[in-house]
Amino acid sequence: MNVAVKTPKTATDRKPAPEVMLDIKNITLSFGGVHAIKDVSFNIHMGEIRAIIGPNGAGKTSMLNVINGFYHPQVGEITFKGETRAAMRPYVAATQGIARTFQNVALFKGMSTLDNIMSGRTLKMHKNFFWQMLRYGPAMAEEVEHRERVEEIIDFLEIQHIRRTPVGRLPYGLQKRVELARALAMEPELLLLDEPMAGMNLEEKEDMSRFILDVNDQFGTTIALIEHDMGVVMDLSTRIVVLDHGEKIADGTPDEVSSNQDVIDAYLGVAH
Amino acid sequence: MAAGARQASAYDTIPKLLLRNAKQFAERPAMREKYLGIWQATSWAGTLQEVRSLALGLTELGLKRGDKVAVVGDNRPRLYWAICAVQSLGGIPVPVYQDSVAEEMGYVLDHAGVKFAIVENQEQVDKLLEIRETYKGLKDIIFDEVRGLQNYNVKGVRSYDSVQELGRDNNGSEQTWADEVGKGSPDDTAIILYTSGTTGRPKGVILTQGACVWAAETAAKFDKLNENEEVIAYLPMAWVGDHVFSYAQSYYSGYCVNCPERPETVIDDRREIGTTYVFAPPRVYENLITRTMVSMEDASAIKKKMFEYFIGVARDHGEDILNGKPVAFMGRLKYWLGNLLVYGPLKNRYGLSKVRVGYTAGEAIGPEIFKYYRSLGINLKQLYGQTEAAVYITGQPDGEIYPDTVGTPMDGVEIKIADSGEVMYRSPGIFTEYYKNKASTADTRTKDGWVHSGDAGFIDENGHLKIIDRAKDVGRLKDGTLFPPKYIENKLKFFPNIKEAVAFGHGRDSVTAFINIDLTSVGSWAERNNVIYASYQELAAHPDVYNMIEAHVDAVNRELSQEERVAGAQISRFLILHKELDPDDGEITRTAKVRRSLVMERYAVLIDALYDKKKSRQKIKTEVTFEDGRRGVIEGDVEIRDMKLHAIDKMSFKEAAE
DSSP states (O other): OHHHHHGGGSGGGTOSSOOEEEEEEEEEEEETTEEEEEEEEEEEETTOEEEEEOSTTSSHHHHHHHHTTSSOOSEEEEEETTEEESOOOHHHHHHTTEEEEOSSOOOOTTSBHHHHHHHTTGGGOOSOHHHHHHTOTHHHHHHHHHHHHHHHHHHHTTOGGGTTSBGGGSOHHHHHHHHHHHHHHTOOSEEEEESTTTTOOHHHHHHHHHHHHHIIIIIOOEEEEEOSOHHHHHHHOSEEEEEETTEEEEEEOHHHHHTOHHHHHHHHOOOO | OHHHHHTTTTOOSHHHHHHHHHHHSTTSEEEEEEETTEEEEEEHHHHHHHHHHHHHHHHHTTOOTTOEEEEESSSOHHHHHHHHHHHHTTOEEEEEOTTOOHHHHHHHHHHHTEEEEEESSHHHHHHHHHHHHHOTTOOEEEESOOTTOTTOOOTTEEEHHHHHHHHHHSTTOHHHHHHHHHHOOTTSEEEEEEEOOSSSSOEEEEEEHHHHHHHHHHHHHHHTOOTTOEEEOOSOTTSHHHIIIIIIHHHHHOOEEEEOSSGGGHHHHHHHHTOSEEEEOHHHHHHHHHHHHHHHHTSOHHHHHHHHHHHHHIIIIIHHHHTTOOOOHHHHHHHHHHIIIIIHHHHHHHTOTTOSEEEEOSSOOOHHHHHHHHHTTOOEEEEEEEGGGTEEEEEOOTTOOOTTSOOEEOTTOEEEEOTTSEEEEEOTTOOSOBTTOHHHHHHHBOTTSOEEEEEEEEEOTTSOEEEEEETTTOEEOTTOOEEOHHHHHHHHHTSTTEEEEEEEOTTSSSEEEEEEEOHHHHHHHHHHTTOOOSSHHHHHTOHHHHHHHHHHHHHHHHHHHTSGGGGGGOEEEEEEOSSOOOGGGTSBOTTSOBOHHHHHHHTHHHHHHHTOTTOSEEEEEEEEEOTTSOEEEEEEEEEEEEOOOOOOOHHHHHHHHO
């Protein structure tokens, strides 16, 4: 019974022939003499939940920054939806359907939850500033349309009760949820989550896990996430890539990765 | 309304009332719920269609007269419709507390012999699937919210929409359904409500259609309710109060029931709707005051002064103005000004601006809290009711409000006080029996229809009923002094800083107490005083918090010392528990009543320490259950405080008696 219930949660079961959404080839990123990422290649399939794990300083966040165009790698290329590029700006990444959340929450603290999420729609608003200032005619119609989409997300993430609350007054777990909501408001094809569960208690982690699975399930959004809680990673992800000191040391399903000796060594340390 | 009363004989069941409402109130709103942040109403005519298609769909699935159907979830229109749909076919709905863990829920489903379950969402479906592994009687699980359930390919799990679809496809069956409704009689079982039970397993209280309609009719007449009322449904559907107030009365009077967007948004929703008729346990009113006091602490000096001054004015004149008594011109003027500046905005904040009648029930309310609302001009009244009575036993009639009594018997209710001091009642609303529990039924209901309330009380000189305590809880100290635990606990709980209290003393030489602090109220105090804490446990153990609670306990002792019957029952020692009493651990019921015997068992070590005068601290380990059913252990080292008792002034009692 339980098995029957749980199987649909992994995306691969539904998609026998995975289509590659993002392909990363031989990426090397260095800051001065420090190599943050050394010759790393992996790909992300359409519709999967892909985890990037590794000890502190392994280059996980740098990797996300490369994917959404914030860092420009010195070597290597990235193919997103069939289009190859060496570097791009975050703005372009956003217009192409990549959204992200941050390790330490990056919201507009003084603005309400609703306004923060509305800001995620900016790229999809087309009426110019003056129309919007008038709040009249076509600008109003546009606003109503976007508000509807935002309300759907509010409903989805169950944050109706904090709609009007300034984000700075919310507890951390809810701020993380608002950040996820803002990323979802962009209707991304690829969602990058940088430690979505950091600093949460057990209950909040369970809620967040459920939301991530539901986003993947309901919207078909492809997700790449960095997370330290191994229980969460093993339960959620379809495939896992493991980084250590900027290098890829393993790549595969949760089972493969958790039995990989290099991974165990990297996490537990080896006697030299 | 008048039509309803006149034709009561023809419309003697709830589903029949639905047929009437669909004609009489056709396009008037019956239920409202928010969709994407906007209120959407369903008319009575629409309600009829929703109920009918669901009922016909359930017929297709094989629902027969007498079959039990569990209803589990937050207050949603679709779940209320489900109750009516089941009743319309002669089935018996069994609403279950939505936050019960699978094991508790499993017991109720198994005991009731539930065949179908209509539930809100994935969370409940998961619980029921777990239950279905051991309880094989459960056939179909019907869910409302599709979210997260698209890929559940499990036999017998289907969506609410698909069941309604089955019903809609069934052409020409409208008449068959109307005939089924027509077959209903007032003697049919309308519902089985499982009482959360402060002792032992929950008992299934059977109420008939007749009892539910009687309750709705009595309430409607008592407070002149009509189809223009607006109420908000936010209390558990498995509680008799919600069943009568948000369901039976709505169908009888034809008024609109609004479902909050989420449990957390109730206060805002209430304000948006402008409810006219309110029903809430004291805790809700206490929380509102706590929130007001907390935000007043942060307000500017002018606002604070204004608030204090006009609350003072309200205290002096508000109650009299509400009761229609003569008040001097200056008093009226000041009150009018206060209403403009303070009471009006406050009532608006509370969402109580339009309230005609508000009730508090379920527990005793603090006299201060009660007077506060009345002084603001809110017609808050007390009610005494039980599941076994389809709620209504006594209520306070307008103009006859005494904070320490629960009013006079409602129309059709007879009351007598047994020799033991226990309150007994008889009415058309009483339950038929506890489902599959003959022994308990015989203990509670006499052959000639009198019900033991289990509460000790008396009727005062005005003919109003006064409740003292649970009859079986009233004990005596070793020296014979009367010890009413709940009476003492309620006095403690009237302080906003104290959320819960448990008093001990039966068969001992003195009274002692456990205290739970209120995290909202004490937390806000901590913030203002720069007290840093990481958890409930840490805050509860803070010496300043102890001092504050000590002052409250002392105040209670002073009050007790002035009352002859309980003067000897002052609290000699107390402690603040290292964890909150939690329904998930079974320590309090889902309706927040303390399970005394269980608490005594779990915290036996602490009670022993309370009575060991040499001990001033005690270590304890407690197993706790998390919301997902996992278990953990909380360890604590709890401080115990001694209290100075107040001298009992025997003389003054004599004078008072003379």
